Amino acid sequence: MNKVECQLCPRHCLIEEGGRGDCRVRTNVGGKLFSLVYGDPCTVHVDPIEKKPFFHVVPGSQAFSIATAGCNLHCRYCQNWQISQVPPEETRNMQMPPEDVVRHAKNNGCRSIAYTYSDPVVFYEYTYDTCALAKDQGLLNVLVTAAYIEQKPLRELCKVSHAIKVDLKGMTNTFYQKMSGATLQPVLDAIVTIKKSGVWLEICNLVVPTWNDSDQDLLTLIRWVKNNCGKDTPLHFSRFSPMYQLNDLPPTPLATLNRAWEMAKAEGMSFPYLGNIPEHPADNTYCPYDGKLIIGRRGYEVTENHIKDGKCEYCNNVIPGIWS
Amino acid sequence: MVMKRSDFLKMCLAGLAGLLSLKGLKIFESMGHKSLKEARFYRSADTLLG
Numbered sequence: 001m002n003k004v005e006c007q008l009c010p011r012h013c014l015i016e017e018g019g020r021g022d023c024r025v026r027t028n029v030g031g032k033l034f035s036l037v038y039g040d041p042c043t044v045h046v047d048p049i050e051k052k053p054f055f056h057v058v059p060g061s062q063a064f065s066i067a068t069a070g071c072n073l074h075c076r077y078c079q080n081w082q083i084s085q086v087p088p089e090e091t092r093n094m095q096m097p098p099e100d101v102v103r104h105a106k107n108n109g110c111r112s113i114a115y116t117y118s119d120p121v122v123f124y125e126y127t128y129d130t131c132a133l134a135k136d137q138g139l140l141n142v143l144v145t146a147a148y149i150e151q152k153p154l155r156e157l158c159k160v161s162h163a164i165k166v167d168l169k170g171m172t173n174t175f176y177q178k179m180s181g182a183t184l185q186p187v188l189d190a191i192v193t194i195k196k197s198g199v200w201l202e203i204c205n206l207v208v209p210t211w212n213d214s215d216q217d218l219l220t221l222i223r224w225v226k227n228n229c230g231k232d233t234p235l236h237f238s239r240f241s242p243m244y245q246l247n248d249l250p251p252t253p254l255a256t257l258n259r260a261w262e263m264a265k266a267e268g269m270s271f272p273y274l275g276n277i278p279e280h281p282a283d284n285t286y287c288p289y290d291g292k293l294i295i296g297r298r299g300y301e302v303t304e305n306h307i308k309d310g311k312c313e314y315c316n317n318v319i320p321g322i323w324s
Numbered sequence: 325m326v327m328k329r330s331d332f333l334k335m336c337l338a339g340l341a342g343l344l345s346l347k348g349l350k351i352f353e354s355m356g357h358k359s360l361k362e363a364r365f366y367r368s369a370d371t372l373l374g
Contacts, residue, residue, distance in 0.1 A: 002368075002369075002370075003368075003369030003370075004366050004367065004368055004369055005366060005367050005368075005369050006363065006365070006366045007365040007366055007367060008363070008364075008365045008366070014369060026363055027360070029360065031368060031370075032362055033362070033363040033366035034360035034361060034362055034363060035360065035361045035362075035363055036360060038360070038361035039361075124363075124364065124365075125361050125363060125364055126361070128364075150365065152365065153364065153365050
């Protein structure tokens with residue numbers, strides 16, 4: 001008796017009295033479901049927005065970045081596993097209600113608040129309330145997520161979000177099951193919903209040697225993004241480094257990433273990027289009309305910006321993104 | 325006064341049940357968790373069929 005069914009993510013955890021969901025941060029008390037992490041972030045930091053990465057959202061600005069413990073995926077390469085794969089009792093948490101998050105973001109000169117590191121899906125109520133307050137006060141809300149979320153909560157969250165970067169990890173259900181303990185289709189559905197909502201969308205794929213780095217894998221992903229999100233969707237291919245439960249694999253070879261970049265361009269994607277590779281030309285933004293470099297980057301630093309009023313300074317064509 | 329073992333066990337069980345109750349919620353809060361926030365998207369399993 002007193003069991004509850006969580007309906008936030010596709011797991012639909014059936015939680016007994018006193019129990020928790022798979023994410024470790026939602027609990028059944030007296031037949032009601034509660035978040036254990038509302039207002040209790042374990043990580044708070046000011047980051048360049050390029051770190052998320054968002055390349056078409058107020059470049060060169062700072063994002064006030066927060067996360068709580070927990071996650072509803074269990075990726076074997078998670079770089080934030082110390083907070084994502086533990087309950088909140090095992091993290092050092094601050095008390096920072098939504099109004100304090102907004103106040104700190106402003107006091108630190110941040111243009112946006114980023115909900116990131118673990119996954120804002122699992123601290124949904126905290127994310128939503130903070131987003132609503134921040135939006136009212138003129139701040140941008142940028143979410144970094146695996147997008148393993150049910151449609152109804154996602155549609156609600158899109159109403160208070162400005163930009164979402166989705167980690168599209170692979171293009172097979174087998175990959176999602178073996179790498180992350182999840183499934184593929186809900187993520188694809190979420191991406192389509194985000195696109196349709198008008199929220200700015202960027203997609204990132206971590207290329208993992210022997211797992212999702214074949215030409216077929218990369219081509220399938222590129223074509224799916226182009227057909228379902230449009231050629232102007234920024235598509236980031238990121239270099240894997242040995243991490244967490246995947247310490248036996250080598251880093252992604254540069255040749256593999258270069259191949260992904262070239263394939264994306266050949267398929268007509270306007271804004272393909274490579275991540276975690278120092279000083280690579282794929283760090284930069286090039287105008288899809290005249291080919292000129294319009295945003296130069298070195299690491300997370302913006303070195304030059306030739307976008308004026310949302311247009312290429314040279315040819316005056318509109319460059320999609322949120323530029324102010 | 326010496327307590328019977330059975331009474332002692334009953335007391336322990338009652339205490340455990342208390343932790344799981346809404347009163348237990350207050351004890352839980354005092355252990356470092358502030359007020360829990362009710363989740364938005366869930367339903368009682370009592371409404372599920374089967």
